Amino acid sequence: MKRPIWALVPLLLLLGLVVMLYNGLGRDTETLPSQLVGQPMPPFQLPSLLGADSELDESLFRGRWMLLNVWATWCPTCYVEHPYFMQLAREGVAIVGLNYKDQDDKARQYLAELGNPYTHVVVDKRGTLAMDLGVYGAPETYLVNPEGKIMLRHAGEVNARVWAQKFAPLWPGREALEQDAGRDAHGGKAP
Amino acid sequence: MTAELGHFAVWMALVLALLQSVLPLIGAWRGNIALMSTARPLAIMQLLLLTIALIALGYAFYFNDFTLAYVANHSNSALPWGYRLSAIWGGHEGSLLLWVWMLAGWGAAVAWLSKSVPATMVARVLAVMGMIGIGFLSFMLFTSNPFDRLLPWFPLDGADLNPLLQDPGLIVHPPMLYMGYVGFSVAFAFAVAGLLAGRLDPVWARWARPWTTIAWAFLTVGIALGSWWAYYELGWGGWWFWDPVENASLMPWLSGTALIHSLAVAEKRNLFRAWTVLLAILTFSLSLLGTFLVRSGILTSVHAFANDPERGTFILIFLALVAGGSLSLFALRAPKLKNNAGFRLLSRESFLLGNNLLLLTATFVVLLGTLFPLIGDALDVRISISAPYFNKFFVPLTLVLMALLSLGMISNWKSHRGDAFRRRVLPLIPASLVGGLLAAWLPGGTPWLGTLGFIMVAWVVLAHLDDMIRKARASRGSFFAGLWRLSNGYKGMVLAHCGLALLVAGIILVTHHEIERDVRMVPGDTVQVGGYDFAFVDVGPRAGPNYDAMRGEFRVTRNGRAVTTMYPEKRTYRVGGQVMTQVALRPGLIHDLYVALGEPLDMPGAWAVRVYFKPGVRWIWAGALLMSLGGVLAVIDKRYRRRPARDTTAQAVAEGSA
Incomplete structure (x- = not known):
């Protein structure tokens, strides 16, 4: 009896899947490696959410340490981390928002009602800049130095714990902020 | 002491599972009745032992025994006692105990209820379930034992249950979900037993069908409860987030839905046999994959359990053995699975095949989206996957699925004459157009995609109403008597399909009008x-x-x-x-x-x-409940309870040695 070749196809597919999953084991899901760490911000030219008819580009990230936060109104975790960004903004951290695959009016309403922690909001409706950055999904947050180089990438929620562990060690003038991070009660793990 | 009793019971259950996976198989192979008949008592004993273990853990929670690491990490003396008990499955180790207890429950149910199934078949099915039991019991005992003690230094009070889980919805959500996941192991065991016996005929499909359907009904309720919980507990008002853990439960549901329909074809027409077996293997493998994703920490998720690569490795090896073993068996037996009968293009088989492919495509879309962070790593490609990606695929897939669903329901098995088919379908088109447009127009403007969705909802509901009325009229006696006399299987199908329509209508409404x-x-x-x-x-x-x-x-x-x-x-x-x-x-x-x-x-x-x-x-959750109710109705259909042809021992022996 001839054995049909197609009957082996599912087995081969499974083999591929298992190899892939095995490689993924032990992967640190919070510090996703980014090809871009140490690289300059990719060039872009995209509209601004809040400034009418104005366009923003990579020169935004010059002259001071900044955070780039990828967010969207359809992203539940963004709501969770939003109060923490409000707090950082109050403490003088400059945060640029990247509004990712979202609707402008919804995004504006979100900021109007929950508060705006961002100095600028870049509108990335088609996800082109996010693609260049290698964004897996919202939220993600990048640390950019005054020369416009990406120093750190964090996938997922930013809270006091993450700030203290990952961002604060790289951030200049860290002592003041670290103390603050320790005090914050909302830093518990988000759902 | 009770904890040690529970611990001991789990070890005993592992020993019995080892016996159960070996003795009945040898019996079925040699035609030895005595060995085959060990399967039933072994399965029932396992349930008893694991029930003791579950009660022992519940006892530790109820009396705040913080010398148990698991209790100390997941409970607190100030926690209300209801939540103390539901904390049994509030963490990784305890939920595994619940899982193996349910597996034993399904095994005992098969042992108890399969009186009409030949002894060789029952022996093989229970042996396969015994092997799955070995996997999960040793996983629990070697990597995640809920009975581990924190002696001599134990905390005076516990760390409390995650507040997200302190909720009535969460008391029932995991058990329902696990009943579904674990229930698919029965379908899988029947598929493997069928492959072993070389017997995958309509009779085999009739045995496997009710088990698959009832597992599917549990999973449906489980997913709906999870969505309902996320809606009111997380505080964002969303009902589905395309989170990896949600996706992990949706994948077996989608392929399980394909499986129950393909089993129908296997039973009625003796077709799609290889396909059905593959779906059964796929569905259970996806249940295992879901377990792997949730418990290995491989993906970031809002409700993942503790990250532990060691546990991940264990489940991955187990998944590879289960799926790899069954697929190898499949490759060996594939030549026997040729279809004998044929069917015309215009027939129920075609439409069911179409929808099977759509459901499988949907499964694949979810799988790809969920695993993309890993695939991206492997291929060094950077593409981001998020809610818009899933929606882009699911909206058109669902619309086409609903279109084919009614056509398949209307058409006959094997072939349908074109003119007769047109006479049934043509009047339904203007009716659903009018119904859909009215629905879209009533609550205020709906975008064209939503309107199309409403039309499809009307199309499904009207087609089923029309069919039900025709069938009731064709029957003897009054119309209502005819309606009543329709089989439970048929009523279940109508209910489930209308449940889908209700769910889709709810999604359109909440998406466009919230x-x-x-x-x-x-x-x-x-x-x-x-x-x-x-x-x-x-x-x-x-x-x-x-x-x-x-x-x-x-x-x-x-x-x-x-x-x-x-x-x-x-x-x-x-x-x-x-x-x-x-x-x-x-x-x-x-x-x-x-x-x-x-x-x-x-x-x-x-x-x-x-x-x-x-x-x-x-409506979203009501629709899901209707679907699940439809499944339950279909399972209590009379034909599954038909008096069995006498299963003589002679016949069993003949089959066993064949």
Whole structure:
């Protein structure tokens, strides 16, 4: 009896899947490696959410340490981390928002009602800049130095714990902020 | 002592599982009745032992035995006793115990209820289930034992249950979900037993069908409960987030849906046999994959268990053995699985095949989207996957699926004459167009995609009503008597399909007509949402059993008439310090009102408040419940309880040695 070749196809597919999953084991899901760490911000030219008819580009990230936060109104975790960004903004951290695959009016309403922690909001409706950055999904947050180089990438929620562990060690003038991070009660793990 | 008793019972269950996976198989192979008949008592004994283990763990939780590491990590003496008991499955180790207990339960049910199935078949099915039991029992005993002691230094009080899980919805959600996941192991065991015996005929399909359907019904309820829980507990008002863990439960559901339909073809027409077996293997493998994704920490998720690569490796090896073993067996037996009968293009088989492919495509879309972070790593490709990706695929897939669903239901098996088919279908088209357009027009403008969805909803409902009326009329006696006499299997199908229509209608309504306002309010402010006025009366402290809360009071009126008063809370749990949003809901058949306290703002007394108006959101879960009810109805159909042809031992021996 001839054995049909197609009957082996599912087995081969499974083999591929298992190899892939095995490689993924032990992967640190919070510090996703980014090809871009140490690289300059990719060039872009995209509209601004809040400034009418104005366009923003990579020169935004010059002259001071900044955070780039990828967010969207359809992203539940963004709501969770939003109060923490409000707090950082109050403490003088400059945060640029990247509004990712979202609707402008919804995004504006979100900021109007929950508060705006961002100095600028870049509108990335088609996800082109996010693609260049290698964004897996919202939220993600990048640390950019005054020369416009990406120093750190964090996938997922930013809270006091993450700030203290990952961002604060790289951030200049860290002592003041670290103390603050320790005090914050909302830093518990988000759902 | 009770914990040691429980621990010992789990070890005994492992020994019995080893016996159960070997003895009946040898019996079936040699035609030895005595060995084959060990399967039933072994399966029932396993259930008894694991019940003892489960009770022992429950006892430890009830009496706050914090010498058990698992109890200390997931409970607290201030926790109400109901939640102390549900904490049994509030963490990784205990939920595994629940899982193996259910597996033993399904095994015992097969042993108990399969009187009409030949002894060789039962022996093989139970042996396969025994092997699955070995896998999970050793996983629990070697990597995640809930009975591990913290001696001699144990904490005086526990760390408390995750506040997200302190909720009535969460008491029932995991058991339902696991019943579904684990239930598919029966379908899998029947598939492997069928492959071993070389017997995959309509009789085999009839044995496997009710088990698959009932597991599917459990999974449906489990997913719906999870979605309902996320809606009111997480405080974002969403009902589906395409989170990896949600996707992990959706994948076996999609392929399980394909499986129950393909089993129907296998039973009625003896077709799609290889396909059916593959689907059974795939569905259970996806259940295992879901377990792997949730418990290995391989993907970031909102409700993943503790990250542990060692556990991940164990489940991955187990998954490779289960799927690899069964697929190898499949490759060996594939030549025997040729279809004998044929079918025309215009036939129920074609439409069912079409929908099977659509469901499988949907499964693949979810699998790809969920695993993309890993695939991206491997291929060094950077593409981001998020809710818009899934929606882009699921909307058209669902619409085409609904179109084919009615056509398949109307058409005959094997072949349908073109002109007769047209006579049935043509009147339905204008009727659904009118129905869909009316529905889209009534609650205020719906975009074209939503309108198309409403048309498909009308198309499915009208086609089933029409068919039911025709069938009832064709029957003897009065119309209602005819309606009553329709088989439970048929009624179940109508119910499940209409449930799908209701679910889709709910999704369209809530997607296009919900109103979400995130506003800043101080006591005394009023906001109008969806025709209702929400007056923020006051906010003040309130103490719960194990948390302190700030409780807001909102008086809701409509055109000046009082509707209700709503009390959303912001809770801080005393032990862990976690902050939780407790949503105030006014559920309704047509729409929900939803108020959540966000964050306190800069000014004293000012809060960020989320006020939502959610039309049709209940229909989503009601639709899922109807689907599941349809499954239950189909299972209690008379033909599964038909008196068995005498299963003589002679016949069993003949089959066993064949």
